[in-house]
Amino acid sequence: MSEAIIHTEGLRKVYGSKVAVESLDFNVEAGEVFGLLGPNGAGKTTTILMLLGLTEPTSGRARVAGFDPLRQPLEVKRRVGYMPDQVGFYDNLTGVVNLRYTARLAGLDRREADEAITRSLERVHLTHAGDKPVGTYSRGMRQRLAIAEILMKGASIAILDEPTGGLDPQSTREFLELIRSLKKDGMTILLSSHLLELVQSVCDRVALFNNGRIGLTGRVETLLQDVLGGSHWIRVEATGDNLEAAVARVPGVTKVARDGASLRVEATGDLRADIARAVVNAGGNLTMIAAGHASLEDVYTRYFEGVANAA
Amino acid sequence: MRREGSALSGAATVMAKELADNLSSTRMRLLELLIFVSGAGAVYATIGSVKDLAGLVGEDQFIFLRIFTTAKEPLPSFVAFLGFLIPIVSIALGFDAVNSEFSNRTMSRILAQPIYRDALLFGKFMSGLVTLAVVLAALWIFVTGLGILMLGVPPGTNEVVRGFAFLVAAIAYGAVWLALAMLFSIVFRSSATAALASLAVWLLFAFFWQMVVPLITLAIAPPDMFDPMSQLATINVGMGISRISPNTLFGEATQAFLNPETRSLGPVLASQMQGADRGAPLPFDQSLMLVWPQMTGMIASVIVLFTIAYIAFQRQEVRA
Numbered sequence: 001m002s003e004a005i006i007h008t009e010g011l012r013k014v015y016g017s018k019v020a021v022e023s024l025d026f027n028v029e030a031g032e033v034f035g036l037l038g039p040n041g042a043g044k045t046t047t048i049l050m051l052l053g054l055t056e057p058t059s060g061r062a063r064v065a066g067f068d069p070l071r072q073p074l075e076v077k078r079r080v081g082y083m084p085d086q087v088g089f090y091d092n093l094t095g096v097v098n099l100r101y102t103a104r105l106a107g108l109d110r111r112e113a114d115e116a117i118t119r120s121l122e123r124v125h126l127t128h129a130g131d132k133p134v135g136t137y138s139r140g141m142r143q144r145l146a147i148a149e150i151l152m153k154g155a156s157i158a159i160l161d162e163p164t165g166g167l168d169p170q171s172t173r174e175f176l177e178l179i180r181s182l183k184k185d186g187m188t189i190l191l192s193s194h195l196l197e198l199v200q201s202v203c204d205r206v207a208l209f210n211n212g213r214i215g216l217t218g219r220v221e222t223l224l225q226d227v228l229g230g231s232h233w234i235r236v237e238a239t240g241d242n243l244e245a246a247v248a249r250v251p252g253v254t255k256v257a258r259d260g261a262s263l264r265v266e267a268t269g270d271l272r273a274d275i276a277r278a279v280v281n282a283g284g285n286l287t288m289i290a291a292g293h294a295s296l297e298d299v300y301t302r303y304f305e306g307v308a309n310a311a
Numbered sequence: 312m313r314r315e316g317s318a319l320s321g322a323a324t325v326m327a328k329e330l331a332d333n334l335s336s337t338r339m340r341l342l343e344l345l346i347f348v349s350g351a352g353a354v355y356a357t358i359g360s361v362k363d364l365a366g367l368v369g370e371d372q373f374i375f376l377r378i379f380t381t382a383k384e385p386l387p388s389f390v391a392f393l394g395f396l397i398p399i400v401s402i403a404l405g406f407d408a409v410n411s412e413f414s415n416r417t418m419s420r421i422l423a424q425p426i427y428r429d430a431l432l433f434g435k436f437m438s439g440l441v442t443l444a445v446v447l448a449a450l451w452i453f454v455t456g457l458g459i460l461m462l463g464v465p466p467g468t469n470e471v472v473r474g475f476a477f478l479v480a481a482i483a484y485g486a487v488w489l490a491l492a493m494l495f496s497i498v499f500r501s502s503a504t505a506a507l508a509s510l511a512v513w514l515l516f517a518f519f520w521q522m523v524v525p526l527i528t529l530a531i532a533p534p535d536m537f538d539p540m541s542q543l544a545t546i547n548v549g550m551g552i553s554r555i556s557p558n559t560l561f562g563e564a565t566q567a568f569l570n571p572e573t574r575s576l577g578p579v580l581a582s583q584m585q586g587a588d589r590g591a592p593l594p595f596d597q598s599l600m601l602v603w604p605q606m607t608g609m610i611a612s613v614i615v616l617f618t619i620a621y622i623a624f625q626r627q628e629v630r631a
């Protein structure tokens with residue numbers, strides 16, 4: 001038995017002739033925030049449903065908290081809190097009544113449930129809305145109610161599918177704060193997203209997904225290093241003719257791409273001085289030059305570009 | 312594969328929640344209004360003619376049962392009304408049972424709780440059945456009360472027993488339609504489609520089945536003019552086909568329970584029962600024996616429909 005709290009081995013799911021998920025192997029350690037990252041249709045939701053025992057894998061196996069989701073679904077579901085993408089509640093019932101229903105299904109008795117509901121609503125700042133029908137809730141409030149449900153259940157693992165889908169930047173930030181505080185409590189969190197920044201900012205480790213396969217798994221910094229190598233990104237804002245060609249001629253520059261009004265330059269080192277000189281010599285007006293951070297987005301683009309080219 | 316835990320843990324919770332939803336919904340208020348007004352109307356209109364029919368109250372030992380079965384033009388009898396309305400109530404209770412969980416996007420969240428799908432389906436079915444039973448029992452008590460008031464005599468024990476058996480038959484009949492509507496609520500993701508499909512089946516059995524039966528019968532077992540045995544066979548086939556319809560089963564059960572003189576059953580509609588010949592009444596247990604196949608037939612249909620629904624639901628993808 002491995003130490004991992006979530007563990008999959010050759011997990012595979014086929015819908016008709018469409019392979020949704022293929023030979024999936026990954027581990028999530030207790031207490032970490034793990035991100036499944038991939039474009040639409042990559043197989044993230046399918047993977048999550050298999051982990052919860054809500055969909056039967058075509059082959060392969062999974063273990064969640066030491067249980068097989070297929071044979072011991074109740075044991076798994078007792079320990080896992082799930083927030084589906086586009087989570088829904090009974091709109092005509094209040095937040096508290098909605099939670100009370102799931103609490104009873106989760107096996108809490110009436111008194112335990114009411115205490116847990118009060119506590120978890122407070123935690124997600126929904127106490128004021130607890131007695132209003134969920135129909136009157138905003139999107140952000142529903143997502144937080146879903147988190148309250150996970151807390152109330154006393155789950156040690158949270159599986160969140162597109163947790164910030166449809167949230168505005170402010171709500172997203174608050175939501176990420178909430179996820180961090182769950183992690184502080186020792187909860188293991190698996191989340192799926194196609195939003196790279198989101199994943200980069202909260203996840204300890206990520207798995208890059210495409211076409212049902214995991215391409216890369218690892219810590220965010222390690223991935224940056226592995227995929228991008230030692231490359232540097234430099235952002236150049238300048239006006240003038242044919243600057244791209246001029247910059248591209250600078251020794252050490254490997255790639256120049258136009259990104260709106262500015263240029264994104266990839267180079268083997270910090271060549272800001274050389275690039276500035278080249279722009280000025282070419283008759284351009286340099287207004288800004290800065291070393292950029294390599295982000296997960298670069299990894300993502302680079303990685304999937306590679307995959308697409310290989311295919 | 313062996314599964315741990317009880318398949319039905321959580322069913323009581325689901326049932327309690329659904330029951331509260333059912334009983335507090337506007338939909339239910341409307342249905343109650345519909346069924347009570349038409350029931351009361353039919354009975355009120357009937358009671359006057361029952362009095363005439365019996366000449367004097369006290370002469371007919373089953374005068375109470377006549378309230379249920381006698382039609383007074385232009386209204387059909389109370390049981391004929393129920394034959395129409397019970398399916399509507401059942402369909403209204405079941406057509407969106409499962410697909411509404413998908414359209415609310417609550418399905419995956421609920422199924423992520425430590426319960427089996429069995430519990431959800433069974434809880435929903437039971438809540439529908441209890442709601443139906445409550446409505447029908449209330450109606451039954453209401454009509455009986457109305458009868459006592461207007462006739463001025465209480466029903467005899469025998470009449471109460473038969474009336475109660477009729478209530479049970481009505482609930483079983485409703486359960487068939489409930490199971491059918493729930494099956495459609497699983498098969499069709501859109502509740503409007505499920506409602507339409509259920510109503511289409513209801514229309515078929517309520518209005519067209521009696522026309523369809525002879526056509527099918529003649530195709531399957533054409534009678535030979537000169538062979539009485541083959542003519543008998545044709546009749547039997549016709550009755551068999553007719554009994555595919557829950558409406559026929561309910562009509563026959565009603566006839567045996569509420570017309571104690573009934574000694575044998577043909578494919579007779581509830582509305583045609585008034586002319587049944589008046590021989591000596593059968594004791595209750597004999598009447599029960601007579602319609603035992605009809606009663607078990609309805610219950611078996613419920614089980615079959617529920618099982619199909621269960622299998623369809625187990626195979627369904629949870630994602631909306």
Ligand SMILES: Nc1ncnc2c1ncn2[C@@H]1O[C@H](COP(=O)(O)OP(=O)(O)OP(=O)(O)O)[C@@H](O)[C@H]1O
Binds near residue numbers: 015020038044047628
């Ligand atoms: N019931 C189904 N029948 C057929 N194909 C399906 C079914 N469910 C999913 N798929 C396919 O499986 C693939 C993976 O889908 P999945 O929902 O897991 O992707 P995802 O990564 O969650 O995407 P998104 O970001 O859009 O939510 C998709 O190509 C989808 O078309």
Ligand SMILES: [Mg+2]
Binds near residue numbers: 045046085
């Ligand atoms: Mg998805």
